[in-house]
Amino acid sequence: MQDITGKTAIITGASSGIGRASALALAEEGVNLVLTARSEDKLAGIAKQCRDLGVQAVYHAGDAREEATAAETVGLAVNTFGGIDILLSNAGIGIAGPFLDSTMETYDVQMDTNVRSSYAFCLHAVPELIKQEESQLIIVSSVTGINGHALEVAYSATKFANRGMAQALNLEFREQGLKVCTLCPSATNTEFQVGAGRTREENDARLMLLPQDVADAVVFVCRQSQGTSRVMEMTLAAMYGN
Numbered sequence: 001m002q003d004i005t006g007k008t009a010i011i012t013g014a015s016s017g018i019g020r021a022s023a024l025a026l027a028e029e030g031v032n033l034v035l036t037a038r039s040e041d042k043l044a045g046i047a048k049q050c051r052d053l054g055v056q057a058v059y060h061a062g063d064a065r066e067e068a069t070a071a072e073t074v075g076l077a078v079n080t081f082g083g084i085d086i087l088l089s090n091a092g093i094g095i096a097g098p099f100l101d102s103t104m105e106t107y108d109v110q111m112d113t114n115v116r117s118s119y120a121f122c123l124h125a126v127p128e129l130i131k132q133e134e135s136q137l138i139i140v141s142s143v144t145g146i147n148g149h150a151l152e153v154a155y156s157a158t159k160f161a162n163r164g165m166a167q168a169l170n171l172e173f174r175e176q177g178l179k180v181c182t183l184c185p186s187a188t189n190t191e192f193q194v195g196a197g198r199t200r201e202e203n204d205a206r207l208m209l210l211p212q213d214v215a216d217a218v219v220f221v222c223r224q225s226q227g228t229s230r231v232m233e234m235t236l237a238a239m240y241g242n
Contacts, residue, residue, distance in 0.1 A: 001223040005030030008081040009222075010073060012064050012121055013091035015042035017190035018140065021211035022088055022218045027053040029219055031086065034077040035059040036069065056081070064091035064117035067124075074124040084128045086222055089118040090140045094155040107154045114158035118165060126169070130176040136222050137178060139166045140214075143186045143235060159184075163233070170232065179230040181221045185214045186237040209238050 009026050013019040015037035023033055027050040035043050035050075040061035050057035060076050062069030077084050093113040095106045118139055129135035144152055145159030163182050170180040189208040214236060221231045 001220075002226045003030075004085075004222055006032070007085035007222075008032045008034065008077060008083060009086035009088060010034045010036070010077055010084055010121070010125060011088045011090060012036050012073075012117060014059070015039045015046060018185070018188060018211050018214045019088070019090045020046050021215035022090065023050055023057075024053070025212070025215035025219050026086075026222070027055045027057065029223070030055060031222075032081055033057040034073060034080065034084075036062060036064065036073045037091070038063055064121070065112040067120045070117070070120040070124045073121070074128060078128060083131060084125055084135070085132055086136045086138070087121060087125045087129060088138045088140070088218060089121050090138075091117045092140065092158075094152065096151050096155070098151060099153045102154060110154045110158050111161075114155075115161045115165070118162060122165070122169060126173065126178065130173060130178055132177065134177040134179065134226055136181070137166075137169065138181045138183055138218060138221055139163075141166070141182050141184045143184050143237065145182075146184055146235065166233075179221075179224070181231045182233045183214065183217060183221070184233065184235045185209055185217075186235075188214060207238055207240055209236055213238075 009031050011019050011023050014023050014035035023046055032055050033050050037043055043059035047057040047059045058080050060073045093110055139162050141162040142159040144156040145163045148156035166180050166182040187208045189210055217234055224230055
């Protein structure tokens, strides 16, 4: 597996959950980081933790649904580090509940956060990624993007869209050295849906992945041997969950 020390990664949704765990895991591998999420206070804290691990880490606070956030984050990466090697498109939201209780507003916020944000970050980052001899794009989907889940109709639709986007980008840019991976974790023990159809008590860690589990997978994907192997899709599930 390749040494990724000194590479530069952008992580969206970096202030908590999978994004935060992935930032720390990549920092431990020597990867410099450009972090983005909405909470500036949380970003400042995680950036400091990453710097304490010996890497450079900067951040841009903004809403991933806005194209300007993607453009400004990519610009920050290029201006600070001269380029981008890895994009982890992780920003997401899930709102659980009966389909007939949903609204077009709950559909829009999930589609914009989960799909529009990935599209915007790819649109601005891919031109920089393909300047490298080899680069890595990881789009976080979900097991709900493989099999739709009841009570998560809109969320399932967004995660199927994430997989389709990744598959199409793979076909378009593989010959330019871009490795594209879709990451499909099962339920993960974060604050992800707490207050949006799930209670904190329903986050049963015995049946769920830990954020670190997904972060370890991110590192594994990024460390694939240069020029020989790539991970196109990875599904992760807890030992005792579904």
